[in-house]
Amino acid sequence: MGMTSFLVRRFLTFIPTLIGVLLITYLIAYAIPADPVRAWVGEKLMNPQTLEQIRVKYKFNAPWYEQFTFLVQQLLTGQLEDPVRHRNVFTEITSRFGVTVEVAIVGFLFLVAIGIPLGLLAAVFKDTPVDFAVRIMALVGSSLPAFVLYYFLILLLFVYTKTTYLAGIPEPTMACKTTISTLPQNTPILGHLASALGSVPMFSAIMCGEFNVVVDTFKRLYLPGLALGLLNGGFIARIVRNSLLDALSAEFILYGKARGLRRLSVWKHALKNAMVPVVTVLGLNFGGLLSGAIIAETVFNIPGIGRYMYEAIMRLNFPVIIACTFLVAVIYVTVNLVVDILYAVIDPRIRY
């Protein structure tokens, strides 16, 4: 059982998972008792002819499974169109997803920077006010409605102190964008990779050496990042605390001391053993951030995938819903796969 066979098996399990996710999403959307076509077209262009045209195009007169297979086929061949914007769904998603990736990265940095040190502190100062404060933070973070925290932070950091702004997303110069979009023509594989990465504005700025854009991005996104980090940081801290305490109370830690290990080495054993559950939760959180924080993107005015999904749902935009769900599902299975691979790196008992 090598790594290769494990990866092959895992990729095979992706197929039924993704089909299942698409099917369920579609059926839920289909069950909504409303006419999506009317929602797509809008007041101005509303006339029977146009409506009928669209109905025929998306097979709304055919049974549901034909509609579904049509959508999936369009999705997999990359031809799916956003019926509201009349543009390819993937073009729309790519630009928005790049922004969401930026938010996810900044949010994840805050999450790690808040959760892990607090968890370590809570473990070291177990059953002291520090531990208690972290416990409260986790409780508040998971029970407080997200938007309350968001608006409070906006009030504090935008309205009063004006340390950030809430409009637009910093982008690299036009010249930079052009350079990166032409890369695939010169170097086929690497170029495609670079241009795919370049759909995240921050990454293309880095590739062009425009580091002021990176700085601006952090200035613009630190507020949502901090908000997301605060919201889940307490929970991460609790996981870190508990798994570290578990590891510290293990007999092998005492045996390490009995073998005369230095304090640092004893901690190395404890920390490594505490990592498996932490990696799981961090992975899932990163997956969650990549799927777009719908409320955060709406409140902080970020044109990301979460907002796109929200708008699509509001207008019964099935093609976009299906495409976004597909993307989210792919992100989750990939993140889970990465987490599983990390397990094996950390723990020799896990082999594939």
Place this chain on the structure above:
Amino acid sequence: MIVFYMDNNLYLPENEILRVEDLVVKFYTYAGVVHAVSGVSFYVKNGEAIALVGETGCGKTVTTRAITRLIESPGRVESGRALFRRPNGVVVDLLKVDPETLREIRGKEIAYIFQDPTSALDPLYTIGFHIHETIAEHSKNIKKKYTFKKAVELLRQALIPNPEVRVKNYPHEMSGGMRQRSVIAISLSNSPRLLIADEPTTNLDVTIQAQILDLLRGLQEQYKMGVILITHNLGIVAEMANRVYVMYAGKIVEEGTTEQIFYNPQHPYTKLLLRAVPDPTKRVEKLESIPGVVPSLINPPLGCRFHPRCPFATTKCASEEPPMIQVENEHRVSCWLFEKS
């Protein structure tokens, strides 16, 4: 001021490597204070093996762990001394010595074989790494290549087949007996002066048990290593130990040479304990047991802790603690029956 003087009087007879005096360990639990070890004293001569025997929960493990301050919260070493002669001849009180010195002593001069090898080994590291670490943390500029070779050597010494392969194994890739032997190999990494072996053969087949005991005895002679053996297997005691301490409910009730304890036991508890060992050559209808149960150490019985189960108990036993009474040379017993009138 007298106390001050006593504390600094680190006198240890020339032929002894460790002397523990009046060790008291308590655990402050929610249920109450557990008097796990209440005034235990013993000594180990150079190159000698002593055995601590007694039922589960009588404080054997806690006693030996307290010596190098391995008792963790909620436990605490309340009082006592543990005088230890370091290889450079300096005598230290292990209960008072500074943490860095204590760390140097642990694993290098005093090594432990922990009871449960499965939980004593870090599952994320190989056996070889455990040995490497144990050596490297006690010396400067040690090369991994050297410790690796040394690890193979130690594993071979601990009767592990294919040591070159096994050294790269993780704990989960080995059987229980193999892990037990690995822990023995780890404990011998730095050729300690004193080895504390907590049930070193519990997880092993009887045939392997004999081999491991032979191995420990051989190493003991080779390195002139003192050994504290914790066991409830009296067969192993007879095989390994020069002297025996019988523990009951956190106290030592009888001490003597192995012959004295086996052929001339004095304390009622020791006698009953020895009777409970079945003789494989005789067919018995019913195995002997000691009536009653081990007392709770939260509220230990007043007087002699064994009196509720003792067939010879008198009213005095229930109210006054018996002192250690000398019955023969090196043979002492804590029981009112031997009070000289």
